[in-house]
Amino acid sequence: MKPPQFEYAAPATLPEALALLAHPDGDAKPLAGGQSLMPVLAFRLASPRLLVDLRLLQGMDRIEVDASGVRMGAKVRWRDIERDARLKTALPLMAEAIGHVAHYQIRNRGTVGGSLAHADPAAELPGIAVACDATIEIASTRGSRSVAAADFFEGALTTVLQPDELITAITFPAWPAGRASAFEELARRHGDFAMAGTAVWFDLDTAGRAMNTHIGVIGASDRPRRLAAAEAKLDGQVIDAQSIGEAACAAAGACDPADDLHASAAYRRNLVGVLVERALARALAGTKGSGTAINRSGESH
Amino acid sequence: MEVSFKVNGHAVKTEVEPRTTLSLCLRDNLKLTGTHVGCEHGVCGACTVIVDGEAVRSCLTLAVQVEGRSITTVEGLADGDALSPLQAAFRRHNALQCGFCTPGMLTTAHALLTDEPHASADRIREVLSGNLCRCTGYLPIVEAVLDARAAYGGPASDATTGHGAGR
Ligand SMILES: Cc1cc2nc3c(=O)[nH]c(=O)nc-3n(C[C@H](O)[C@H](O)[C@H](O)COP(=O)(O)OP(=O)(O)OC[C@H]3O[C@@H](n4cnc5c(N)ncnc54)[C@H](O)[C@@H]3O)c2cc1C
Ligand code: FES
Ligand code: FES
Numbered sequence: 001m002k003p004p005q006f007e008y009a010a011p012a013t014l015p016e017a018l019a020l021l022a023h024p025d026g027d028a029k030p031l032a033g034g035q036s037l038m039p040v041l042a043f044r045l046a047s048p049r050l051l052v053d054l055r056l057l058q059g060m061d062r063i064e065v066d067a068s069g070v071r072m073g074a075k076v077r078w079r080d081i082e083r084d085a086r087l088k089t090a091l092p093l094m095a096e097a098i099g100h101v102a103h104y105q106i107r108n109r110g111t112v113g114g115s116l117a118h119a120d121p122a123a124e125l126p127g128i129a130v131a132c133d134a135t136i137e138i139a140s141t142r143g144s145r146s147v148a149a150a151d152f153f154e155g156a157l158t159t160v161l162q163p164d165e166l167i168t169a170i171t172f173p174a175w176p177a178g179r180a181s182a183f184e185e186l187a188r189r190h191g192d193f194a195m196a197g198t199a200v201w202f203d204l205d206t207a208g209r210a211m212n213t214h215i216g217v218i219g220a221s222d223r224p225r226r227l228a229a230a231e232a233k234l235d236g237q238v239i240d241a242q243s244i245g246e247a248a249c250a251a252a253g254a255c256d257p258a259d260d261l262h263a264s265a266a267y268r269r270n271l272v273g274v275l276v277e278r279a280l281a282r283a284l285a286g287t288k289g290s291g292t293a294i295n296r297s298g299e300s301h
Numbered sequence: 302m303e304v305s306f307k308v309n310g311h312a313v314k315t316e317v318e319p320r321t322t323l324s325l326c327l328r329d330n331l332k333l334t335g336t337h338v339g340c341e342h343g344v345c346g347a348c349t350v351i352v353d354g355e356a357v358r359s360c361l362t363l364a365v366q367v368e369g370r371s372i373t374t375v376e377g378l379a380d381g382d383a384l385s386p387l388q389a390a391f392r393r394h395n396a397l398q399c400g401f402c403t404p405g406m407l408t409t410a411h412a413l414l415t416d417e418p419h420a421s422a423d424r425i426r427e428v429l430s431g432n433l434c435r436c437t438g439y440l441p442i443v444e445a446v447l448d449a450r451a452a453y454g455g456p457a458s459d460a461t462t463g464h465g466a467g468r
């Protein structure tokens with residue numbers, strides 16, 4: 001279908017964009033890459049009065065990497081992440097997951113800010129953001145605020161963003177060398193949204209026991225989330241086949257997927273267990289320097 | 302609203318509603334009907350065009366968003382009536398049957414090989430995973446793109462006979 005009618009503005013500065021979003025007539029929506037908003041409009045799931053195109057805004061398209069971590073402007077596109085070799089060590093989970101995000105043409109336009117605001121429960125970046133304790137920076141004419149990714153997503157396609165607010169950036173804490181991590185997902189067609197996926201990481205203490213374990217899942221709930229019950233099975237333990245099995249079992253039990261067109265709830269729950277098990281095994285293999293990280297076709301090249 | 306951009310090297314100026322997608326603007330306003338519209342929500346890839354060197358879905362792009370940019374459609378690939386090397390490879394390999402998906406396959410592959418003339422078969426398959434074909438079964442398309450690499454400065458292919466070798 002064709003999109004419904006709307007007005008269009010392409011402001012040149014952030015203050016102008018924020019003023020348009022705060023307009024008393026209301027019902028204005030930011031337009032970034034359009035790779036989610038255009039389908040939403042085509043299906044007539046939204047009919048905003050005004051689209052505020054972010055394309056002319058300057059300085060929001062940079063990836064910065066320093067000792068404090070990684071900062072990505074809201075207009076950073078998937079292709080920018082895909083081509084940034086620094087992320088392989090600065091944010092390895094994102095570097096690994098990016099090969100699963102949408103298709104070639106969509107990666108040329110889709111953005112970080114749009115993905116966070118759209119909040120698809122199966123989208124990779126929101127999952128990585130929650131799993132890696134990221135912070136989302138938000139601006140409006142009322143000022144700016146920062147929200148932890150864990151508090152940002154409220155449900156499917158729902159976030160704490162107010163209609164007059166714009167995401168300006170996302171920041172990730174520094175990633176120490178030697179941290180174990182892995183990302184796994186299953187999708188029907190490469191590049192389509194995942195049926196389920198997981199991002200896992202942990203540190204090892206001097207005795208070789210896991211600490212700081214983070215297990216995030218996508219597609220397994222109405223929002224990306226961490227599975228505390230599964231993490232608890234690993235913290236303080238030696239990571240081996242047995243503890244991994246227990247964590248995977250706890251993960252499957254802790255998620256609450258819904259039945260939908262693509263898979264039943266039971267299938268998804270089982271899938272989460274399988275993916276968590278695979279990811280933990282691969283993360284563990286990485287700590288042993290055995291170089292068994294699987295490079296399936298489709299992961300970043 | 303008035304929008305100005307370049308299509309296949311020619312400057313154009315046309316009047317559109319804000320909601321007019323680039324695909325409709327190309328087809329209806331500019332009568333460039335080579336760009337096909339399948340799903341109109343970003344899934345099939347038939348509508349792919351190249352904007353400033355990057356392959357994008359024209360059904361997910363508004364015409365007003367390409368103000369001042371330079372667009373290549375499937376009509377811009379051939380030199381007059383002479384097929385481009387990529388198009389000729391598609392023909393040689395029987396990489397099209399009904400032809401509905403072909404404009405999107407060609408523009409996507411052209412953008413890819415221009416950027417990455419050495420793209421591997423896996424890379425080509427990954428990139429084309431965003432384009433649906435209901436006829437060919439994809440194998441001849443991948444073979445045609447592999448074969449066309451040489452024309453972009455990539456490796457010469459040994460799969461010159463086509464006709465679904467490897468099927
Ligand atoms: C066929 C297909 C497959 C896809 N597969 C995947 C996939 O596997 N994984 C995945 O993660 N995504 C996938 N996507 C979605 C894609 O990644 C989108 O690019 C992304 O979700 C939205 O980014 P955008 O820049 O295009 O945002 P838009 O479409 O422009 O905007 C999306 C929403 O965010 C709002 N918004 C945009 N920018 C901001 C901002 N800075 N501040 C506040 N609100 C903002 C808009 O108002 C809108 O509500 C797929 C899309 C398609 C069409
Ligand atoms: S018509 Fe644009 S992707 Fe299908
Ligand atoms: S040739 Fe018919 S859809 Fe591809």
